[in-house]
Amino acid sequence: MTLSPVFNLEIVYTLTGAVLMVFAGFTLGDRGNPARIGTALFWFVLGVLFAFGTYLPPRLDGALVVVLVAIDGLGQVREGAYGEAAPAVRAAAAERLGWRLFLPVLLIPIGTYAATLIFRGPGFKPNDVLYASLGFSSALAAVLALAITRARPVWLAHEGRRLIDAIGAVLILPQLLAALGEVFKAAGVGKVIAAGIAAVIPTGSLFAVVLVCCASVALFTFIMGNSFAAFPVIMAGIGVPLLIEPFGVNPALVGIFTITVASCGTLCTPMAANFNLVPPALLEMRDRYGVIKVQAPVAAAMFAAHVLVLWGVAAFGLV
Amino acid sequence: MEWLRLIGVAVVVAGFALRLRVTVIVLAAGIATWLVARALDGGAAPDLLSTLGRAFVDGRIITLVVLALPALGLLERYGLQDECRRVIVKVGAATAGRILLINHLFRTAVVAIGMRVNGHVMFSRPLIVPMAIPAAGLDGEGERGEERGEDSEPRAAAIDRIKGAASASDNYANFFGQNLFFGAAGVALVVKNLESSGHPVDALTVAKLSIPMAVVALLASWAQYALLDRWLRRRLGAAAPRRGEGEGAP
Numbered sequence: 415m416t417l418s419p420v421f422n423l424e425i426v427y428t429l430t431g432a433v434l435m436v437f438a439g440f441t442l443g444d445r446g447n448p449a450r451i452g453t454a455l456f457w458f459v460l461g462v463l464f465a466f467g468t469y470l471p472p473r474l475d476g477a478l479v480v481v482l483v484a485i486d487g488l489g490q491v492r493e494g495a496y497g498e499a500a501p502a503v504r505a506a507a508a509e510r511l512g513w514r515l516f517l518p519v520l521l522i523p524i525g526t527y528a529a530t531l532i533f534r535g536p537g538f539k540p541n542d543v544l545y546a547s548l549g550f551s552s553a554l555a556a557v558l559a560l561a562i563t564r565a566r567p568v569w570l571a572h573e574g575r576r577l578i579d580a581i582g583a584v585l586i587l588p589q590l591l592a593a594l595g596e597v598f599k600a601a602g603v604g605k606v607i608a609a610g611i612a613a614v615i616p617t618g619s620l621f622a623v624v625l626v627c628c629a630s631v632a633l634f635t636f637i638m639g640n641s642f643a644a645f646p647v648i649m650a651g652i653g654v655p656l657l658i659e660p661f662g663v664n665p666a667l668v669g670i671f672t673i674t675v676a677s678c679g680t681l682c683t684p685m686a687a688n689f690n691l692v693p694p695a696l697l698e699m700r701d702r703y704g705v706i707k708v709q710a711p712v713a714a715a716m717f718a719a720h721v722l723v724l725w726g727v728a729a730f731g732l733v
Numbered sequence: 734m735e736w737l738r739l740i741g742v743a744v745v746v747a748g749f750a751l752r753l754r755v756t757v758i759v760l761a762a763g764i765a766t767w768l769v770a771r772a773l774d775g776g777a778a779p780d781l782l783s784t785l786g787r788a789f790v791d792g793r794i795i796t797l798v799v800l801a802l803p804a805l806g807l808l809e810r811y812g813l814q815d816e817c818r819r820v821i822v823k824v825g826a827a828t829a830g831r832i833l834l835i836n837h838l839f840r841t842a843v844v845a846i847g848m849r850v851n852g853h854v855m856f857s858r859p860l861i862v863p864m865a866i867p868a869a870g871l872d873g874e875g876e877r878g879e880e881r882g883e884d885s886e887p888r889a890a891a892i893d894r895i896k897g898a899a900s901a902s903d904n905y906a907n908f909f910g911q912n913l914f915f916g917a918a919g920v921a922l923v924v925k926n927l928e929s930s931g932h933p934v935d936a937l938t939v940a941k942l943s944i945p946m947a948v949v950a951l952l953a954s955w956a957q958y959a960l961l962d963r964w965l966r967r968r969l970g971a972a973a974p975r976r977g978e979g980e981g982a983p
Contacts, residue, residue, distance in 0.1 A: 505815045592791070708957075
């Protein structure tokens with residue numbers, strides 16, 4: 415008997431959908447939320463997409479995505495009242511429970527990692543095991559948190575929707591941007607950008623080629639929000655024909671540097687929402703671009719370092 | 734007229750400039766791009782709603798963090814952040830910047846063994862931010878600062894800066910550290926791409942060549958964390974003793 419069917423992402427998606435629907439149910443009864451119907455509908459529709467998205471016709475999924483955007487566009491995703499504990503009560507609970515509060519937090523990464531070590535080999539898809547056990551560990555962490563705090567289970571729902579409401583509609587942005595990327599790809603946006611870069615590329619100077627290769631992959635990534643879309647285009651247009659072949663630069667070096675210099679674009683773009691826009695919402699920052707502002711100078715330094723090192727190594731034949 | 738296909742990029746730029754709702758901007762960019770593609774390609778253009786629906790559903794894996802929220806919320810209700818503060822106040826040498834440096838090293842180690850998880854949800858919110866803020870002498874959301882009658886604006890700005898830097902440390906470690914794992918998706922992409930262009934390389938070589946930039950990223954970030962500490966000391970200066978105030982510290 416094999417356990418591989420347990421690590422099925424559909425199970426985790428269904429579980430997530432159920433959690434979202436529970437949030438929606440409690441939101442509907444939340445008189446403290448000025449837009450309780452819109453907010454409840456938003457989490458419910460997202461729950462439907464999670465639980466049943468695989469089985470519904472793609473056009474209906476697409477229509478539901480448009481409904482989500484419409485609810486948010488009308489400003490109907492708002493925060494409510496969650497019966498939070500007073501600071502003094504919280505501090506007293508911390509005093510009483512102490513280090514045990516960390517156990518469920520640590521259970522999530524440790525449980526996930528342990529599962530990837532135990533369940534490997536033929537029959538197991540590594541990525542499915544990773545993400546499915548991440549989901550199971552999160553559910554287990556909720557049970558452990560209940561056991562430690564001896565709270566009533568209803569508080570899992572209220573505290574969970576407190577956090578999800580704090581994130582708000584930004585939560586769906588990474589998926590929405592992934593969808594935009596697909597529309598871009600289908601419409602041939604990448605080809606137009608590649609043709610534009612090919613028209614201005616210098617070919618004689620090694621330094622100029624290195625600079626243009628790094629700059630164009632970072633810019634492309636900045637626009638698409640994802641380095642994996644930019645990488646093949648830049649490698650086919652510049653990396654292979656203008657850097658590896660004429661100058662004999664180490665292919666593995668060009669490849670990995672092109673991938674990581676693209677991250678400099680990721681660090682600066684709102685299009686990479688899961689890295690740059692969701693965290694400010696999750697951490698309840700005042701400035702929704704606060705993460706990008708912190709990252710921009712480091713991204714600039716890293717960009718310069720990539721150009722100089724790649725050029726230096728290539729010019730002096732170090733690798 | 735091929736350049737018209739870039740209309741989505743223009744819509745995104747205009748939308749952000751006008752500070753419209755980001756979800757609306759993204760959908761509008763998709764619709765505009767699709768309209769252009771349909772005008773240029775005719776019937777060959779893919780159906781907008783199915784492309785949108787399929788890609789959104791395929792991307793659910795990015796949003797699995799929802800499942801961790803009930804546990805984290807409940808623990809916050811029972812004082813997780815207060816406990817983080819107590820722990821960090823006991824560690825004499827803790828500063829916000831040093832905590833972010835440790836987070837950077839820890840997150841690099843996590844991605845280097847191939848664990849691609851959402852560090853913002855799993856570490857930043859429950860642990861790193863609640864430790865970094867009191868380490869800078871800022872208590873939680875500034876409740877005690879207000880009690881002391883201090884100007885809350887510099888405190889709020891400092892808290893925002895720490896939160897931004899905490900997210901940044903997670904991203905730096907993730908982006909520049911993940912290819913240290915030879916099974917990483919980025920490494921596989923490089924290997925596959927070079928193989929198809931007739932320059933075969935092996936994954937281990939590619940992973941090894943990601944070491945230099947992981948080190949440079951650590952140094953550049955370290956400088957930023959140190960500058961953050963300096964900025965916090967100057968900004969908050971004598972107004973807020975770094976830690977231990979009101980707890981009988983000399």
